[in-house]
Amino acid sequence: DLGSSLRGTLDKLRGKSRISEEDIEEIVKEIQRSLLSADVDVSLVMELSDNIKERALEEEPPAGTPARDFVLRIVYEELVDLIGDSTELPLEEQTILLAGLQGSGKTTSAAKMAWWFSTKGLRPAVIQTDTFRPGAYEQAKEMTQRAEVDFYGNPDNDDPVEIARKGLEETSEADVHIVDTAGRHALEDELIDEIEEIEDVADPDTSLLVLDAAIGQGAKDQAQQFDESIGIDGVVITKIDGTAKGGGALTAVDQTDSSIAFLGTGEEVQDIERFEPDGFISRLLGMGDLGQLAERVERAMEQTEMEEDDWDPEDMLQGSFTLHDMQKQMEAMNNMGPLDQVMDMIPGFGGGIKDQLPDDAMDVTQDRMRTFSVIMDSMTEAEKEYPKAIGASQIERIARGSGTSEEEVRELLQQYKMMEKTIKQFQGMGSEQEMQRMMK
Ligand code: GDP
Ligand code: MG
Secondary structure: OHHHHHHHHHHOOOOOOOOOHHHHHHHHHHHHHHHHHOOOOHHHHHHHHHHHHHHHHHOOOOOOOOHHHHHHHHHHHHHHHHHOOEOOOOOOOEEEEEEOOOOOOHHHHHHHHHHHHHHOOOOEEEEEOOOOOOOHHHHHHHHHHHHOOEEEOOOOOOOHHHHHHHHHHHOOOOOEEEEEOOOOOOOOHHHHHHHHHHHHHHOOOEEEEEEEOOOOOOHHHHHHHHHHHHOOOEEEEEOOOOOOOOHHHHHHHHHHOOOEEEEEOOOOOOOEEEOOHHHHHHHHHOOOOHHHHHHHHHHHHHHHHHHHHHOOHHHHHOOOOOHHHHHHHHHHHHHHOOHHHHHHHOOOOOOHHHHOOOHHHHOOOHHHHHHHHHHHHOOOHHHHHOHHHOOHHHHHHHHHHHOOOHHHHHHHHHHHHHHHHHHHHHHHHOOHHHHHHHHO
16 A cells, blocks of 8 residues: 555654655655556656655744654645646536546536536536437436436437537526537547537536546546647546546646546445545545645644744843844744844844944854754753853753754854844943934
8 A cells, every 4th residue: 555655654754853855755755656656647746746855855844843744734735736726616507518538427427517516506407419329318317317407318319519509498497507428439530529519509618528537648638639629627537436546637637727626436426526635635645634734734834923923023122132032033034034134123223233243143054043943942941041051061961952962052052142242232222212313
């Protein structure tokens, strides 16, 4: 089971708050394996994994978010980006045209969709224009009866275009018209010509391509041909109740720049689901609850942002400057930009004043900030409030606890002292009148 090997890889990240490049490589490889075995197109998989890799390496996980959750969120977001939301289908009067090869599930989906619209309080009608397949009329009639929706077809007429025209007239009391069409075993000019003519007559608001979940690489050609002839607005993936995961349909979605409208989940008229990305993505990857997890990480990120927003740069100028302040300030830098820009936000400290600061007071690189942040996580609250009480034995303990060196801890304390001195200097200058004067 591929899902479980991906889970296994991800579980190795449990408890880690930092991920190495090798970790990411391994995860991306597992994701590639899952997606390829779900029939997702190779070039799509490559594009997706490049994006995931890039983001996982560049972006900072929000404070307190496990690395595993953070990576999964990126995976989820990139897949949502690719797959998109469900095709928009307003609950109002409209005409929908179904296209696809024979056996893809058009007739079944027509009846299912009609049933679905009827549960939304609309009055749907199915118009069966398939004069090609023997028994098509009976099949559609029987299914629409089970769905308890209006139906039009004519087994004695062999002109599908004529049937479409007549059908729309005859079912004028219905508000949603679903036009079912004939398929062929393969893409043929005859099929394309016929559906183009039907499209002319029906003038659909939405044209949907119906694809069997088991479709593999063939999806691309089909999608391209149908899109060129009638314009595809969305995809219906049928037989998702089988073993196939429907990844091939993503090629069609990508090719037609459209989205997924419905999933067929069985042979009964009620076996239809409006597409919803969470479940589909979890299924593609063979993992549950990905959407929920993404939401949780999102909340954590909002939380971090809120906490950071609570911190006011002006607080630095009130009372004593502690390691707490430094930590907050470093966190805030991720949001607000480098310290010298943060300084600009403080009334009275913009422009020339800032230039009087020693250069290296501002010069905390991203890398060092990361190390500092890890170090501070291993300090006690008291140590952060009274950094002066941190002696050699504490330095040794903090270095051990944070997996850094004593030298790095000393560097942090040095940086702190430099910042404290700078801030004090400003506090000295920053009397009420002084500020007023400088602002003028
Ligand atoms: P069409 O030729 O495109 O109109 O395809 P049909 O609607 O006749 O469907 C072809 C076969 O697939 C039929 O036997 C259907 O019962 C079956 N089928 C269609 N949709 C689904 C589905 O979502 N799940 C399952 N299990 N079978 C389906
Ligand atoms: Mg059919």
